[in-house]
Amino acid sequence: MSDTPAAAVHHGRIELLVDLDRHPVHRPGTAAYDELFERCCADLAAHGMFDLEGFLRPAAIERAVHELRPLVDHDSFLHAREHNVWFLPADEAAATHGLDLGHPSLATMLTANRTVCADQMAGAVVMAVYEWAPLRAFVAATVGAAELHPMADPLARVNVMSYRDGEALQWHFDRARFTTTLLLQRPLAGGRFEWRHGLRSADGVDHDGLGEVIAGTDASVDHRDVRAGTLNVFAGHDTVHRVAPVHGEVDRLIAVYSWAEQAGVTFTDAERIGFYGRA
Numbered sequence: 001m002s003d004t005p006a007a008a009v010h011h012g013r014i015e016l017l018v019d020l021d022r023h024p025v026h027r028p029g030t031a032a033y034d035e036l037f038e039r040c041c042a043d044l045a046a047h048g049m050f051d052l053e054g055f056l057r058p059a060a061i062e063r064a065v066h067e068l069r070p071l072v073d074h075d076s077f078l079h080a081r082e083h084n085v086w087f088l089p090a091d092e093a094a095a096t097h098g099l100d101l102g103h104p105s106l107a108t109m110l111t112a113n114r115t116v117c118a119d120q121m122a123g124a125v126v127m128a129v130y131e132w133a134p135l136r137a138f139v140a141a142t143v144g145a146a147e148l149h150p151m152a153d154p155l156a157r158v159n160v161m162s163y164r165d166g167e168a169l170q171w172h173f174d175r176a177r178f179t180t181t182l183l184l185q186r187p188l189a190g191g192r193f194e195w196r197h198g199l200r201s202a203d204g205v206d207h208d209g210l211g212e213v214i215a216g217t218d219a220s221v222d223h224r225d226v227r228a229g230t231l232n233v234f235a236g237h238d239t240v241h242r243v244a245p246v247h248g249e250v251d252r253l254i255a256v257y258s259w260a261e262q263a264g265v266t267f268t269d270a271e272r273i274g275f276y277g278r279a
C-alpha cells in the first residue's frame with residue numbers, strides 16, 4: 001500500500017496526514033492525551049485559543065494545497081463586502097447598541113477573500129481531517145461541548161479561504177462560540193491573525209474601545225503568525241478579531257471547520273447566497 005497523502009485519504013489512514021505522535025487527540029484515557037488536553041484547556045482559559053502546531057504533516061500540507069490550487073484559482077467565490085464588526089446594516093447596529101450612526105465603533109471595513117465550499121472538495125485532505133471523528137471529539141471536550149456534529153450544510157461545513165495581496169478579513173465578532181481553523185499556506189508578509197480581548201462580555205460592549213481597535217490606535221491588540229499545518233481553536237464570540245491584509249505574491253490559504261452543538265444545523269438559502277453566491 002502506498003503511503004502518499006492521496007492513498008491515506010483513500011484508505012482512511014489519518015495518521016499519515018496528521019501528526020498523532022505529537023498530538024494524540026485520538027487516545028483519551030492515556031497520559032499523553034491528558035497532558036495535551038490540559039495544555040489546550042489552559043491556553044483557552046488564558047488566551048481564548050489554543051494551537052496544535054504541526055498538526056498536519058508536511059506531505060499532507062503539500063497535497064492539500066495542490067488539491068485546492070485549481071479550485072481557488074478557477075472555481076472559488078470572490079466574497080467582497082463592506083461591513084461593521086457586527087455584520088449588520090449601520091442603522092440596525094446603531095439602534096441595537098444605542099449609538100449615533102457616526103460612532104467610530106460602527107465604521108465599516110472591506111473584507112475580501114475567495115471561498116471554496118465543502119461540496120467542491122470531496123475526497124480532499126482537508127475533508128478527511130474534518131470528517132475524522134476523534135478530532136471533533138477532542139475539540140468538543142476542550143470547549144466544554146457535550147458533543148459536536150458535522151454541519152449538515154453541504155457548502156458551509158468546510159470552507160477554504162484564500163487571501164491575496166491586499167485582501168483581509170476585517171474586524172468582527174463571530175456568531176459561533178468558537179471556530180476551528182487549519183492554516184495551509186502562510187503568505188510572504190501580512191495576513192497575521194489579530195485580536196483584542198476584553199471589549200465584549202455579558203456586562204456589555206466597550207464601544208469606544210472598539211472604535212480604537214478599528215482605527216488602529218489600540219496598543220493592546222494581540223497577534224499571532226502561525227506556520228502552515230497549525231490547527232487553531234479560537235473563542236471569537238466575545239473577542240473582536242481579524243486577519244490583517246496580506247502582502248505579496250503568495251496567498252494565505254486556510255480551512256475553516258464548522259461543527260455544531262446540535263445535529264442537522266444548516267445555513268438558510270439567503271445566508272448561502274450571501275457567503276457563497278449560490279444556494
Ligand SMILES: [Fe+2]
Pocket residue numbers: 172173174179236241
Ligand atoms: Fe471570525
